[in-house]
Amino acid sequence: MADFLADVAQAEAALRDLFPATPLQLNEHLSARYGAEIWLKREDLTPVRSYKLRGAFNAMRKALAAGSTRHFVCASAGNHAQGVAFACRHFGAKGTIFMPVTTPKQKIDKTRIFGGDSIEIVLTGDYFDQTLAAAQKFAADRGAAFLSPFDSADVIEGQATVAREMVEQLPGAPDLVVLPVGGGGLAAGVTRYLSTAGAPTRFFFAEPLGGASLKGALAAGEQVTLPGVDSFVDGAAVARIGDLPFAHLRGFSPDQVLTAPEDRLSITILEMLNVEGIVLEPAGALAVDVLRDLGAAGELSGRRVVCICSGGNFDFERLPEVKERAQRYAGLKKYFILRLPQRPGALRDFLEMLGPNDDIARFEYLKKSARNFGSVLIGIETSDPANLTALMARLDTSGFTYQDITSDELLAQFLI
Incomplete structure (x- = not known):
């Protein structure tokens, strides 16, 4: 121990060089x-x-001290990739970094900056599991050292x-x-x-x-x-x-x-x-x-x-x-599907129910679900969660038909 x-x-002690x-x-x-x-x-x-630089640097330092390959491979779309890239440039070692095709350009560019000419970035796979499999196969085929982000002593x-x-x-x-x-x-x-x-x-x-x-x-x-x-x-x-x-x-x-x-x-x-x-x-x-x-x-x-x-x-x-997620969790923003009667003044009737601190952040007709009604996606944000509770009570009393979809992950994924 x-x-x-x-x-x-x-x-x-070795890290202090970095x-x-x-x-x-x-x-x-x-x-x-x-x-x-x-x-x-x-x-x-x-x-x-x-902190990922610490582990990547230490694994690379010990592999080089043992006289093994100077070619290192990893699969990552984020911090591990940047740590490996930085360590490769420090040691003058060769690095091949596999990243999913869907990786944001900003992360790719940062990894390239940290690694400079020491690394090559390979974009492959729509999902990380595909990227990981490609990286491990490449390392095995080339006799390179695969650097795990966490599963390594x-x-x-x-x-x-x-x-x-x-x-x-x-x-x-x-x-x-x-x-x-x-x-x-x-x-x-x-x-x-x-x-x-x-x-x-x-x-x-x-x-x-x-x-x-x-x-x-x-x-x-x-x-x-x-x-x-x-x-x-x-x-x-x-x-x-x-x-x-x-x-x-x-x-x-x-x-x-x-x-x-x-x-x-x-x-x-x-x-x-x-x-x-x-x-x-x-x-x-x-x-x-x-x-x-x-x-x-x-x-x-x-x-x-x-x-x-x-x-x-x-x-x-x-x-x-x-910000959107924070507001929803705090109860300061909600989304509703509102069944709005297709008659003159219906929208005005709804708007008059809003409180002085209630703001409409989203308003979108989804489709005409019947000849006399239309479905509306509406997002409302406010300054106090109690305001939205009071609004829903007023809607219930007035007979408006609505569905609170704020916490419905499936609907939120497609509509919000």
Whole structure:
């Protein structure tokens, strides 16, 4: 076990050739809210704006030291690709990075900037599983080293450098550490390091509600593959936690895994941006978001808590979607299908029911469902959730026929 601490120390020392330790910042806003010391480990401030560089760099460093191939392959549409690209340029190694055809141009361009002439980007597959299969076959055919984003002992060791830095930066051991979980490499590395070092620290884990693979595996006592995941938290939406990470994490209780609803997570992203000026991607905000649940359960008061902000690669073209999700979760925006009578004055009658703070954000005739009625998609946003509750009561009293589709994911996907 001591060997692991020594190996992590070596990995951290090597990382200093790339970047200084990421800041560990006491957040006054969150500390006041929860009556605790809330510290943020700012992994969004690495050169590639996520912790993924640590694991990719360490795996590549050890492979090169062992005299293996200087050609590395990975499959990723995001942070892992950028970490591998940066490490390839640092070492002067060759990298082939497979990305889905559907990857946004912004992510492709950033990966290319980080890797420069050291990398080649291959766009293949409409879905990540197809991209992954192509990358693994290519690596096997060319005798290249395939770099997993999380299912690798050397990657886990590299991610554990987050914990070593944390211990060096804190005035004392943390009472709680809250870790975001996707494939599990970061959670496995940090928990193993602190446990091996004998730190009296409790752990909680944060997963997206639509991708809670660790919680499912711990509840089942074995690996499970989710039938589907919500891709909003693209940095942590993993259907199956990695085998090696699960081997390190299987001793934890499913009660220690908290799930963050994707729409609530949007509120946290906007709050951190508007109040703190901190740009976090959805996966990077997971640990901060579940503080709500920990606070409600009485787990935070008077304690020293570290949240890992795992990444800040947020595409601001997503900001309208994030705002939309946040408003819907907060009850400040609703969508209805309204059956509007096709008679003069019907629309005016409806508009007169709106309150002074109710705004129409969407109004669209869908089709004429009958000769005397028309179906209308209407979106209304307001300043207080009670306003929409009152509006629906007035609609019921007046006899308007409507359906609230705000939480209907299938209809929302096609109509909103």
